[in-house]
Amino acid sequence: MPLFDLPLEELRQYTSSAVLPPDFEAFWDRTIRDARTFPLSAVFEPVENYLAVVDTFDVRFAGYGGDPVKGWLHLPVTRKAGSPLPAVVQYAGYSGGRGLVNQDTRWAQAGYAHFIMDTRGQGYSGAVGDTADPHPSAGEVAYAGLMTRGAASREDYYYRRVYMDAFRAVEAAQSHPDVDASRIVVAGVSQGGGITVAVAGLAAGRLDGVIAALPDVPFLQDFPRAIDIAPRGPYPEIAAFLGRHRDRYEPMLAVLNYFDGVNLGRSAIAPALFSVAQMDDVCPPSTVFASYNAYGTGAGGGVAAGGPAKDIDVYRFNNHEGGQEHHWIRQLQYLRKLLD
Numbered sequence: 001m002p003l004f005d006l007p008l009e010e011l012r013q014y015t016s017s018a019v020l021p022p023d024f025e026a027f028w029d030r031t032i033r034d035a036r037t038f039p040l041s042a043v044f045e046p047v048e049n050y051l052a053v054v055d056t057f058d059v060r061f062a063g064y065g066g067d068p069v070k071g072w073l074h075l076p077v078t079r080k081a082g083s084p085l086p087a088v089v090q091y092a093g094y095s096g097g098r099g100l101v102n103q104d105t106r107w108a109q110a111g112y113a114h115f116i117m118d119t120r121g122q123g124y125s126g127a128v129g130d131t132a133d134p135h136p137s138a139g140e141v142a143y144a145g146l147m148t149r150g151a152a153s154r155e156d157y158y159y160r161r162v163y164m165d166a167f168r169a170v171e172a173a174q175s176h177p178d179v180d181a182s183r184i185v186v187a188g189v190s191q192g193g194g195i196t197v198a199v200a201g202l203a204a205g206r207l208d209g210v211i212a213a214l215p216d217v218p219f220l221q222d223f224p225r226a227i228d229i230a231p232r233g234p235y236p237e238i239a240a241f242l243g244r245h246r247d248r249y250e251p252m253l254a255v256l257n258y259f260d261g262v263n264l265g266r267s268a269i270a271p272a273l274f275s276v277a278q279m280d281d282v283c284p285p286s287t288v289f290a291s292y293n294a295y296g297t298g299a300g301g302g303v304a305a306g307g308p309a310k311d312i313d314v315y316r317f318n319n320h321e322g323g324q325e326h327h328w329i330r331q332l333q334y335l336r337k338l339l340d
Contacts, residue, residue, distance in 0.1 A: 001279040001319050005229070005286050008278070008314065016222040016262040016290035019253075025267075027154065027258055032206055035164045038066030042172040044073055049102040053077055053109060056101055061172035063120070063165035070118040070130045071169060072098050074108035075178055084180040086211075086339055087113035087173050091166055091188035091195040094146075094219060094234050095122050097129020110332060112185075115173040119191070120165060121146065121158070135161060147237040151252050159220065159259045163198045167207065170199060174209060185335060186270075187214035190283065190320065193274075194220030194261050197291055200272065201264035212338055213272040214331050215291070217322040219283050221261040222290035224253060232281045232320075261291045266298035273334045274312040275327050282320040288312075 006014060021027070044057040059071035079085055088107040092098065098118040104127075107114035123129015135156075150156035166186075174181035186203075188196045193215035200213035219234070226235045227242075242249050257263060272295055276288040289312075296307035313330055315323045323330065 001281055003278055003316075004281065005278070005284050008316075011285055011289040012293070014286050014289050015293060016260070016287075017224045018222060018260045018262045018290075019257050020263050020266070021254075021257050024258060024263060028202060029206075031160060031164060032167065032202065035064055035168060038062045040168060040171055040175065042175045044176055047101055049074075049105075051102055051105065054102075054105045056105070058101075059115070059172065061168060063168050064161040065135065067120065067134060067161075067165075068131070069120065069165045069169070070098060071172070072101065072114075072116045073173070073176060074105045074114040074116075076108050076111055078111075079178055084178055085111070085113040086183035086185065086335075087115055087179045088185045088187050089115045089117065089170050089173050089199075091117055091169075091186070091192035091199075092119045092122065092127060092129075093189050094191040095124055096126040096191075097123025097131070099127030103127060106328070112335075113173070113176070113179045115169065115179075117166060117169040120161060133158070133161065145234055145237040147234050148241045148252075151255050154255050154258045157255055157259060162195065163202065163259070166195045166199050167202050170203070170207060170210065182209045183211055183339065184209045185212045185214060186210060187216070187331070188218075189216040189322070191219045192216070193218030197221065197261040197265040197268070197295070198259075200268040200270050200295075201261075201266065204267045204269045210270050212335065213268065213270050214334075215272065216275045216327060217277055217280060217283050217320060218261060218274070218288055218291060220259065221283070222287035223256040223260050225290065226284065226287045229284055229286075230282065234282075262294045265291055265295040268296050269308050271309040271338065272296070272311075273331065274310065275315065275322050276312060277315045277318040277320060277322045279316075279318060280320045280322070
């Protein structure tokens with residue numbers, strides 16, 4: 001794949017055309033308030049994982065609308081009673097889920113509490129899922145996939161439910177006695193990276209304890225540009241829908257503005273390490289830089305003006321796989337320095 005997007009020097013200055021709705025904060029305040037009317041009811045049941053160095057718990061908690069959401073909590077067996085651990089709350093990529101009981105335990109192997117959230121209505125490729133989405137938009141025409149599900153209304157859009165599940169997943173992780181509620185890191189790749197940006201933004205002023213965000217080649221950023229230029233899914237789901245429903249473009253963008261990571265990340269106060277791949281045709285680099293450049297700017301106008309510290313690692317010759325194992329080492333180094 002060639003370098004099809006803007007040159008790097010232009011990417012570092014690029015800003016999105018996404019519009020910040022005037023009632024954006026009020027909408028999310030109300031959404032969080034409504035979600036919290038349901039008891040969290042987090043349950044952690046120990047399960048066999050066939051591993052000698054990690055203990056695993058099958059997790060269930062109340063997400064959006066009180067719906068049951070599944071997850072895993074992995075803990076290093078070397079943990080000490082009364083010494084809670086910093087935790088990494090991880091979100092899955094598009095179509096993935098929490099996976100099998102021992103499919104991904106790497107953060108626990110590194111000495112952290114590792115909480116993996118299942119994604120409602122997904123888990124049909126890559127990693128299996130166990131969480132249903134009982135809120136289909138009745139009668140709503142949508143393209144195959146999830147990107148246009150409920151997109152006629154901000155109230156019904158699919159990612160409103162997912163972002164609230166993710167927000168409450170942090171609260172669920174914080175409720176476990178072996179987790180240090182004051183040291184939570186949110187992380188994920190692709191869709192998981194987009195959810196990470198959303199939670200970092202939503203947490204600011206609403207949820208204590210989120211100390212870092214690790215969005216890796218994040219999806220769900222800069223919808224206006226992504227819809228126009230991304231040649232490979234999932235963004236083309238939206239373009240395909242609009243190709244048949246030619247009068248829906250502006251109304252759909254008006255809804256997507258509430259869920260765009262560019263808008264959500266502005267409020268973030270947690271330090272962040274992003275990654276971007278310059279040959280990425282799933283999450284084009286301009287969309288990732290749009291998110292990175294906006295991140296934290298509403299929390300003080302950037303680092304120099306008192307906003308959160310942030311950095312971005314650029315993988316020039318990679319597609320959507322990004323840095324993979326190389327970036328994992330970089331994240332380990334980043335968190336070790338941050339926590340020290």
